[in-house]
Amino acid sequence: MTAHVPATRSRGAVADRAFGLITAGSAWLVLLLLGATALSMAWGGRLAFETFGFKFITSRDWDAVGGSFGALVPIYGTLVTSLIALLIAVPVSIGIALFLTDIAPRWTRGPIGVAIELLAAVPSIIYGMWGLFVFAPFMAAHVEPWLNDHLGGLPIVGVLFTGPAIGIGMLTAGIVLGIMIIPFIAAVARDVFNAVPPSLKEAAVALGSTRWEILSRVTLPYTRSAVIGAIFLGLGRALGETMAVTFVLGNAHDLSLSLLMPSNSIAAAIANEFTEADSELYRSSLIALAFLLFVITFVVLSTAKLLLLRIGRTAKRGRR
Amino acid sequence: MILLRRKLIDLLAMLFASAATLFGLFWLVWILWTTLAEGAAAITPALFTQMTPPPGETGGLLNAFYGSAVMILLALLIGTPVGIAAGTYLAEHGRYSRIAGVVRFLNDILLSAPSIVIGLFVYEVAVRPMGHFSGFAGALALAMILLPVVVRTSDEALRLVPDPIREAAFALGIPRWRVTMRILYKSALSAILTGVLLGLARIAGETAPLLFTALNNQFWSANVNAPLANVPVVIFQYAMSPYDEWHALAWAGALMLTAFVLGLNLIVRLIARRTAK
Numbered sequence: 001m002t003a004h005v006p007a008t009r010s011r012g013a014v015a016d017r018a019f020g021l022i023t024a025g026s027a028w029l030v031l032l033l034l035g036a037t038a039l040s041m042a043w044g045g046r047l048a049f050e051t052f053g054f055k056f057i058t059s060r061d062w063d064a065v066g067g068s069f070g071a072l073v074p075i076y077g078t079l080v081t082s083l084i085a086l087l088i089a090v091p092v093s094i095g096i097a098l099f100l101t102d103i104a105p106r107w108t109r110g111p112i113g114v115a116i117e118l119l120a121a122v123p124s125i126i127y128g129m130w131g132l133f134v135f136a137p138f139m140a141a142h143v144e145p146w147l148n149d150h151l152g153g154l155p156i157v158g159v160l161f162t163g164p165a166i167g168i169g170m171l172t173a174g175i176v177l178g179i180m181i182i183p184f185i186a187a188v189a190r191d192v193f194n195a196v197p198p199s200l201k202e203a204a205v206a207l208g209s210t211r212w213e214i215l216s217r218v219t220l221p222y223t224r225s226a227v228i229g230a231i232f233l234g235l236g237r238a239l240g241e242t243m244a245v246t247f248v249l250g251n252a253h254d255l256s257l258s259l260l261m262p263s264n265s266i267a268a269a270i271a272n273e274f275t276e277a278d279s280e281l282y283r284s285s286l287i288a289l290a291f292l293l294f295v296i297t298f299v300v301l302s303t304a305k306l307l308l309l310r311i312g313r314t315a316k317r318g319r320r
Numbered sequence: 321m322i323l324l325r326r327k328l329i330d331l332l333a334m335l336f337a338s339a340a341t342l343f344g345l346f347w348l349v350w351i352l353w354t355t356l357a358e359g360a361a362a363i364t365p366a367l368f369t370q371m372t373p374p375p376g377e378t379g380g381l382l383n384a385f386y387g388s389a390v391m392i393l394l395a396l397l398i399g400t401p402v403g404i405a406a407g408t409y410l411a412e413h414g415r416y417s418r419i420a421g422v423v424r425f426l427n428d429i430l431l432s433a434p435s436i437v438i439g440l441f442v443y444e445v446a447v448r449p450m451g452h453f454s455g456f457a458g459a460l461a462l463a464m465i466l467l468p469v470v471v472r473t474s475d476e477a478l479r480l481v482p483d484p485i486r487e488a489a490f491a492l493g494i495p496r497w498r499v500t501m502r503i504l505y506k507s508a509l510s511a512i513l514t515g516v517l518l519g520l521a522r523i524a525g526e527t528a529p530l531l532f533t534a535l536n537n538q539f540w541s542a543n544v545n546a547p548l549a550n551v552p553v554v555i556f557q558y559a560m561s562p563y564d565e566w567h568a569l570a571w572a573g574a575l576m577l578t579a580f581v582l583g584l585n586l587i588v589r590l591i592a593r594r595t596a597k
Contacts, residue, residue, distance in 0.1 A: 012495030019497035020413050026405035027414065027423045030471060033464060034426050037433075037441040044444050095340025103337055112341060114589060119348045121585045123525025125552050126578055129559050129570065130351045133358075179347045186344070210330035233432065240434025242528040243556065267436045267528070274440070274532055290440045294433070301429045 038294060045288025047281055056288060062253035069285035071292065073253050077170060077263035081245060082238040084174025089181045089234055094227070096182070097189035102211055113190065120183035128247030131176045136248050140167030144260055163260035168250040171259040176244050181234035188230035192223045229307030236301040240293060242267035266293045352578070359575020362568040372538050372554055375563050381573050383540045387455060387548040391534060394459035394544070395466055395523055400516055403470025410471070411478035412500055424475065431468040438464050439529035447533055455548030458534025465526055466519040473515020477508035510595045514588050521584040525577055527552035551577055
């Protein structure tokens with residue numbers, strides 16, 4: 001009996017060690033995968049970076065035959081479409097979050113919240129197909145001619161809205177992206193709005209504030225960093241989104257100011273061209289694009305995460 | 321007068337918030353309606369019995385359904401155990417360690433990382449050394465997308481298990497790994513399962529990471545070491561093509577995919593709500 005007990009114990013200790021090592025190894029694997037992704041993109045893109053240097057970012061050439069590649073057009077397209085997406089998604093998402101926390105009758109909050117979250121679950125290729133077959137023709141037939149007639153003549157901004165009404169282009173892609181990221185921003189914003197200590201809101205109500213005043217003077221200032229974090233989260237999604245954009249952006253390597261013109265984005269260029277890339281330099285240039293995208297989204301998403309962590313800490317301090 | 325203005329502004333803000341919600345729901349309804357209308361018209365028995373056709377002919381998506389199912393299953397087999405193990409480390413063994421904080425942070429970034437970059441990464445480390453596209457590479461890419469979802473949900477699920485349960489088990493002299501395996505996993509089972517199913521719904525619709533890993537295959541193939549047909553890439557290629565027959569098949573595939581993903585999401589939420597009560 002006395003000999004038996006230490007034996008079990010030591011066997012338990014060995015198994016414990018092994019179990020601890022396996023779980024720790026799995027956790028390290030997450031770090032390893034992320035690091036390996038960055039390294040392999042940098043390594044795969046080194047030929048392009050060596051060949052073109054800084055001009056890879058500033059040149060608008062994209063000539064597969066001549067072997068000259070510059071990423072300006074895809075970078076520009078990525079930024080412009082994401083910016084349009086944010087312009088649409090931010091006010092709408094905050095509106096939805098407000099509706100779900102303060103306005104909607106209590107019993108409808110659950111179902112409406114789930115419906116908005118389902119918008120995030122729809123696979124992006126479905127957005128792309130719908131964009132290509134339904135939304136782009138709609139834009140071409142109804143929205144873009146109107147923009148041409150009414151905004152095209154304005155000074156300065158007019159140039160953004162002049163162009164052929166073909167439906168495929170940066171404006172359409174930006175709107176589709178905007179719809180896609182609404183649920184991401186709205187869900188986080190709703191959760192942080194719900195995390196505002198009730199005593200703060202009650203104090204504002206006691207002072208006679210209207211609901212808008214509570215939102216603009218209590219809720220938003222209190223949750224500011226988290227709401228900005230939610231917006232960055234949406235931005236990170238928009239920058240890296242591939243399929244929806246590939247369908248409606250038109251894969252054109254021309255730089256144009258007009259939002260109605262086809263363009264390209266980093267993700268769409270990779271999706272469209274990678275399997276057709278026939279030279280080592282061409283392939284390397286596409287991987288270099290992926291490296292740029294990875295770095296940009298990494299920075300944006302880390303910022304989002306840091307801003308969201310901050311609200312967690314302030315909320316804790318508030319409770320104490 | 322000032323009160324009236326404040327009330328008016330309030331009313332406008334409330335109207336805007338309601339309109340914003342309608343705006344969001346409007347797109348959901350429009351997209352689902354299009355998918356349902358176009359897809360229902362294209363669903364035939366042949367969809368489930370025939371292979372993907374050459375241009376201009378009718379056919380089905382049998383090989384694509386099969387390929388998708390195989391890759392998703394493989395991804396689950398690879399991603400779930402690793403994800404749960406990593407989640408266990410974050411919630412149990414390394415709960416207060418510095419490294420756990422770092423992993424949690426970077427895991428959330430991996431969760432939102434562009435899936436096309438993950439596809440390219442798997443291309444670089446699996447497809448290029450092997451010399452050919454394969455269903456196995458596709459499964460690896462999907463597993464890498466599934467992983468952070470499982471890590472996060474199992475971490476959160478285990479941290480919700482009350483500490484007295486752990487203390488009671490340790491007081492009985494049970495080794496730590498047995499406490500985790502037999503007691504903690506059991507308490508957190510439904511929450512972990514929810515995470516795996518949500519991850520499954522997520523990878524079922526992923527297209528970008530499969531473009532350069534599994535590629536596509538027009539014919540029946542059960543070989544995971546060769547290019548494998550799959551629903552999302554078939555939808556992509558057929559939708560981008562100029563042929564009406566291919567468009568119809570793409571819509572049929574889109575409807576099946578959407579119904580699967582949204583159905584799974586709804587079921588998971590219903591179960592989660594029931595267990596929460």
